[in-house]
Amino acid sequence: MEIIHISAECYPVAKAGGLGDVVGALPKYQNALGHVAKVVLPMYRTKFLYENQFEVVHKGGFGMGNYGYEYTVIREKTNLLGFDLYLVDIYGLLDREKIYGYDDDIERFTAFQIAVTDWISKWKHRPDVVHLHDHQTALIPFMMQNCFPFMHLATIHTVLTIHNAQYQGWMDWSKSNYIPDWDKWKWGLLEWNKMINPLASGIRCAAKVTTVSPGYLSELKYDANGLENLFEYEKGKCSGILNGIDDEVWNPSKDEFIQEQYGVEDANEGKAKNKKLLCEQFDLDITKPLIVFIGRLVGEKAADLLPAAISDSINHNEGSMNFLILGSGDPSVEYQLEQMRGAFMGYYNSQIGYNEKLSHQIYAGADFLLMPSRVEPCGLNQMYAMRYGTIPIVRNTGGLKDTVKDFGEENGYGICFNNASVWDITYSVHRAVELFKKSIRVEEIRKQIMELDFSWENSAGKYIEVYSS
Numbered sequence: 001m002e003i004i005h006i007s008a009e010c011y012p013v014a015k016a017g018g019l020g021d022v023v024g025a026l027p028k029y030q031n032a033l034g035h036v037a038k039v040v041l042p043m044y045r046t047k048f049l050y051e052n053q054f055e056v057v058h059k060g061g062f063g064m065g066n067y068g069y070e071y072t073v074i075r076e077k078t079n080l081l082g083f084d085l086y087l088v089d090i091y092g093l094l095d096r097e098k099i100y101g102y103d104d105d106i107e108r109f110t111a112f113q114i115a116v117t118d119w120i121s122k123w124k125h126r127p128d129v130v131h132l133h134d135h136q137t138a139l140i141p142f143m144m145q146n147c148f149p150f151m152h153l154a155t156i157h158t159v160l161t162i163h164n165a166q167y168q169g170w171m172d173w174s175k176s177n178y179i180p181d182w183d184k185w186k187w188g189l190l191e192w193n194k195m196i197n198p199l200a201s202g203i204r205c206a207a208k209v210t211t212v213s214p215g216y217l218s219e220l221k222y223d224a225n226g227l228e229n230l231f232e233y234e235k236g237k238c239s240g241i242l243n244g245i246d247d248e249v250w251n252p253s254k255d256e257f258i259q260e261q262y263g264v265e266d267a268n269e270g271k272a273k274n275k276k277l278l279c280e281q282f283d284l285d286i287t288k289p290l291i292v293f294i295g296r297l298v299g300e301k302a303a304d305l306l307p308a309a310i311s312d313s314i315n316h317n318e319g320s321m322n323f324l325i326l327g328s329g330d331p332s333v334e335y336q337l338e339q340m341r342g343a344f345m346g347y348y349n350s351q352i353g354y355n356e357k358l359s360h361q362i363y364a365g366a367d368f369l370l371m372p373s374r375v376e377p378c379g380l381n382q383m384y385a386m387r388y389g390t391i392p393i394v395r396n397t398g399g400l401k402d403t404v405k406d407f408g409e410e411n412g413y414g415i416c417f418n419n420a421s422v423w424d425i426t427y428s429v430h431r432a433v434e435l436f437k438k439s440i441r442v443e444e445i446r447k448q449i450m451e452l453d454f455s456w457e458n459s460a461g462k463y464i465e466v467y468s469s
């Protein structure tokens, strides 16, 4: 099968979070199964672009609203990533350093989708599946079926994977002229709640819809940021497929980002060495359990609860643990997490910003990883943590519920709690501190979590089943 993934992120080309990890891994594993998976991405001005060799494969043009744009498609020459990578350049819109966060993101990603659809419409052959990821690419099924210039693509099968239904790409109806000459009778396929809603449109128009864990799919029927009824109505075409771990990137025995590599057999010594380096770097105490948080500092991740939960935990447990935070996001949370350094010196530290290498070092050196997420469609952090022998402390939601079982249950290995509240977090931290005192139990759990199977092989096959159906 020939599968074209279209996405806003793909590691290591451009990554803001887990979407990048998934799109950087899944096509590789689909190719290993004997299929031909390719990735199409906007040509942002990231480091990857300047460090690799590309060739131009297509040039075209399109209109959007009152403007005309030219676009260029380039291809990475060496199959460096294990799949063909195509980047789409649109001068003035996509030629920026960051992926998101600009005032004209709607224009940027609508233009990207038009350019990609226009390019595919010029191919002499048809791919078997066009696989879209999140709202930034979710208008493509509508365009392939209902825009007059592209209607000859209507028979191509489309799959939409929802990595996060919180973000839907809402557009005012005044922007409906951005979408190329479309059949106005079909307006209902674009609208949700008086807006153009690209995610809702993708759910309606794609042949199949997947979410990144089965647990998240069942939650969406009663909590989907306004799309609950749509998920209920379209449930027949939806399925949940858990993300996997890219073993080439996330493997403590060959990870070049960490100073001391280790496997299951020498995990205790390996983690101790990495922890020592981390504690030296961040002025923490190696004898205490090291509890970390890595991620976007936003409401979904319950990052706003971290300052109070950390202060209360240190105060109520007489500083019997250390905390380390790596993240960026909400400026007020960033500010609080920076300010706390002075108050809890020696017990707490934080690095505000995005740092891929440091994230690997933290997964390797930490004892526990905290994820109190309010919403977590899958969550990769807890899987990476476990792969590196770090015990997850998670809220029972979405993919966290599907991947972590409390150590109090039979064969359990993590610490789970129900509410995104300061009290639930501090109580769970207390449980972690008590568990840490039982070193033999910690060693057993460490071995168990490092051996859990979160391989992509399994999930990549499930996507092929969806395509085949």
Ligand code: ADP
Pocket (backbone or CB within 6 Å): 016, 017, 018, 019, 021, 294, 295, 296, 326, 327, 328, 353, 354, 355, 356, 359, 378, 379, 380, 381, 382
């Ligand atoms: P989400 O995609 O919702 O942010 P995931 O758990 O699926 O959550 O994936 C997050 C990914 O982003 C992981 O690879 C994690 O290590 C990485 N990450 C998040 N924040 C940072 C950061 N500040 N520095 C480095 N890596 C980060």
Ligand code: GLC
Pocket (backbone or CB within 6 Å): 017, 018, 019, 022, 163, 164, 212, 243, 376, 377, 378, 379, 380, 399
């Ligand atoms: C989204 C979700 C996260 C998921 C990731 C990859 O960013 O928030 O839970 O792991 O996508 O699918």
